[in-house]
Amino acid sequence: MRHLKGNLTTLVTTVLALALLGVVAGFVWSAVAPPTQYVLTDLGPQPADLEGQSLIAADGWFAVIGAACGLVCGVGGYLLSRARPVPAVLGVAGGGLLGSYVASLVGSSAKGTIQASAAGGLTTSTSLGLTAHGVLFAWPVVATGVFWVLEFVLTYRLRGDA
Incomplete structure (x- = not known):
């Protein structure tokens, strides 16, 4: 029971810490x-410049x-919880x-004000949004990848020394 409690504590603490880091990342x-x-x-909001790259740039910056x-969390998760790697990597992923x-x-709620009015309607600088929702996976994939690379490389070295 004590082992389960420690694993759950590691998992929940990791998830909550990374959720708080998400606030900073959003800003x-x-x-x-x-x-x-x-x-x-x-018809609703329409992009003012149909060939603009700002939508793609926003997704790129998010990634x-x-x-x-993910890099920081993978390294930090590995270093801080070597005794409990499975709940730690699950916490890093989740x-x-x-x-x-x-x-x-x-990030999407931090920007957005009407800047000027024009003949074709109101021109507004909208809040950020993701058009490629796959970039949401950059953080957990990099974090778990870094975590497992460190786990395998360092564990292999330790086993090789024994």
Whole structure:
């Protein structure tokens, strides 16, 4: 029972810590990603520049920030919980996914104000949003990958020394 309690504590603590890190990542994403200009029409918001790269750049910045968080979390998770690798890697994976989702919510709500009005409607700088939802997986995939690489390389070395 004590072993189960320790495993659950490791799992829950890791998930909650990474969810909090997701708040920071969301603010970083909203600070570095370019806003997309939209024109509000009768059909709803339409991109002002149909050939603009701001939507792709926002997804790219989200993936880069998520991968950086994954790298830090994978190394940190491995170093802080060597005695319980399975709940730690599950926490890193689940927490990375939750942190990534929290980052998308925080980042998408941190920007967005009407800047000017135009003849075709109101021009607005909309809040950030993800168009490629697969970038949500950058954080957990990098984190678990880094964690397992460290686990296998260092465990192999330790076993080789014995």
